[in-house]
Amino acid sequence: MTFEEVRKSLDGVWVTDGLDDSQSVSNAYTSDLLSDVMGNAPDDSVLVTIQNHLNTIAVCTLAGIKIVAVCHDRDVPQDMKDAAEREGVAILRTPYDQFSASCRLSELCGGAR
Amino acid sequence: MDSQSVNAVGSTVRKTEAEGDALVVMELIQRLKVRDVMTRNLVTLSRSATLREAQLLMRENHISGIPIAENGRLYGIVSIDDIIQALDGGYISEKCVSRMSTHLIVLEEDMPVSFALGFFENYKYGRFPVLSKDRALVGIVSQRDISRVMLYELTQEINRLERQHTRAPEDRVGEGAQLYMLREFPVVKYDFENAGKAANEIKRLLREQGVAARLTRRIAVAAYELEINICVHSNGGTLSFVISNGVAEVVARDTGPGIENVEWACRDGTSTANEWIRSLGFGAGMGLANTKRVADKFDISSTLGKGTTVYAAFRLDGAEK
Amino acid sequence: MFYRHCEDSDGRLMGGEMTVDKVAEILDGKVLYKDKEDERHVGKVVASDLMSDVLLVDADDILLLTSLASDQSIRTAQIVGAMGVVVHNNKPLPASMLSVAQTLGIPLVTCPYAKYESCVRLYKALCAESGSEEQ
Structure with a gap:
């Protein structure tokens, strides 16, 4: 699924600037615990979370996550945005909760693996 | 009047949080105030009354203590003990004021009943006079007064809980x-x-x-x-x-x-x-x-x-x- | 949108005839505790690991999907009146968690899937139940 498909399916807004639209992702992972993301998230993923913290970006780079979908339209702090742009991780704000966002993404990437 | 500071005494009342005590009772003795349990129908005597008059009044009203008060002001209490001693010592025709206890411990009407219970536990007295905020005598409390009201309130509470069990939450x-x-x-x-x-x-x-x-x-x-x-x-x-x-x-x-x-x-x-x-x-x-x-x-x-x-x-x- | 097939305008699940036993079946999970009498159905699925986030949800009979294997998941579930808690990735549970669940009367399930996959499985089951085909 392309970045734009992900954004559309989540009715989201990009928080980060200067991202490469041509990219795509193939998996999704839903978690608010960074240790869980680090240990279990598949790479090439969208991370569905409400964890709007700078450290999320650090974990994303380690786990190979390309998009962070921040749920409930939660504010993204400036330091998190800066880090994401530096590390080439895209941040998306979505009005949906984690369950709804996950359900929506499953329509794109074919459901449970 | 030589009344002891009620707040100081109040602090000796045992904690209402004591474990194992029935919740309903704990709540009740906090919620009920002294004014809810006290007797308002006061039988009092003036300072000019004799111990003999007190003795007759006690017999008539089946009570064991009489406040000596005038115009709402409390001067002392004559108890049945005072009368017995007077009969024994042959001074029953003396005035109450000369023999009454003036070292009084009083309750205030807006104190919770838990305070009153603490008083009964800590002092040997069978009754306490009750004063209003402006120190006027407004009633008297005996342990019997408290038991009577508590019994009534507990019955109400049980009825309420029973009703609640059979009713929808809304x-x-x-x-x-x-x-x-x-x-x-x-x-x-x-x-x-x-x-x-x-x-x-x-x-x-x-x-x-x-x-x-x-x-x-x-x-x-x-x-x-x-x-x-x-x-x-x-x-x-x-x-x-x-x-x-x-x-x-x-x-x-x-x-x-x-x-x-x-x-x-x-x-x-x-x-x-x-x-x-x-x-x-x-x-x-x-x-x-x-x-x-x-x-x-x-x-x-x-x-x-x-x-x-x-x-x-x-x-x-x-x-x- | 597909998703709306299993949620009404108030965000309440439709076709919600799903008990904790059914949830465990869909998620290939194990029911560690459930009162025999408890036949509540899933009112809303909440997938979260942050307890404040769970407390924010204003719905009845929440099914909490979480990766947080701790007493706090159960305690939070009791606060919001949840109908069940599912712990993911076969995470080992602290010994106290089951007894807290029993004390507070919160059904507890563990399953082998990641939370994302649980969401998707439940979503599909709910859509199937509410009789709508995916488009």
Whole structure:
């Protein structure tokens, strides 16, 4: 699924600037615990979370996550945005909760693996 | 009159939180005031009365003590003991004022009945005169007066609980006005094994009392957030929960370190929590904002180096926020 | 949108005839505790690991999907009146968690899937139940 498909399916807004639209992702992972993301998230993923913290970006780079979908339209702090742009991780704000966002993404990437 | 300071005596009254005591009774003796149980129909004598007159009056009215009072002012009490001694010593025709006890311990009419019970436990007297705020004699309380009213109130309470059991939860809204409850829970820093227990208990109590489900949830959410806050951010403190006059209050008090920027701390999504706290499912920075959102009234005060007090209040009258 | 087939305008699940036993079946999970009498159905699915986030949800009979294997998941579930808690990735549970669940009367399930996959499985089951085909 392309970045734009992900954004559309989540009715989201990009928080980060200067991202490469041509990219795509193939998996999704839903978690608010960074240790869980680090240990279990598949790479090439969208991370569905409400964890709007700078450290999320650090974990994303380690786990190979390309998009962070921040749920409930939660504010993204400036330091998190800066880090994401530096590390080439895209941040998306979505009005949906984690369950709804996950359900929506499953329509794109074919459901449970 | 030489009345002892009631507050000093009051502090010796045993804690109403004593474990094992029936909850309903504990609540009742807090909610009921001395004025609710006292005898208002006062039999008094003036300062010119003799002990003989007191003796006759006691016999007539089947009472064992008579206040000596004029125009609402209390001068002393003549008890049946005084009469017996007078008969024994042959001075029964003397005036009451010369023999009455003036070393009086009095109750005030707006004290809870728990105070009165404490008085009976701590002093040998069979009755206490009751004074109003402006020190006028307004009644007298014996242990029998208390038993009588308690029995009546307990019967009412049992009837109410029975009714509640057979009724749908929706009908119970509004009954909160009669409810009285007081609980205090210690919260220890970083004690994640026990954090949340107080909130769980508060929720259980509210459910038990038949408080409406949505309201119960709002109060429980505030209690949980504030309890976790003490556990995560402070050096420890207490979470207290009070219901009186139709209002439920959750108050979190901690002993420090205090919040540097209260406004910032109350903002949604801001937190000083570290990665360890976040790995435990906390530190989302939503605690105070969540509490504020569910409460009818919210207040926070903090002093750096001293501590923080957070106050959340809820109306029980069923009005939805 | 497909998703709306299993949620009404108030965000309440439709076709919600799903008990905790059914949830465990869909998620190939194990029911560690459930009261025999408890026949509540899922009112809303909440997938979260942050307790404040869970407390924010205003719905009845929440099914909490979480990766947080701690007493706090159960305690939070009691606060919001949840009908069940599912812990993911076959995470080992602390010994106290089961007894807290029993004390507070919160059904507890563990399952081998990640939370994302649980969401998707439940979503499909709910859509199937509410009789709507995916488009």
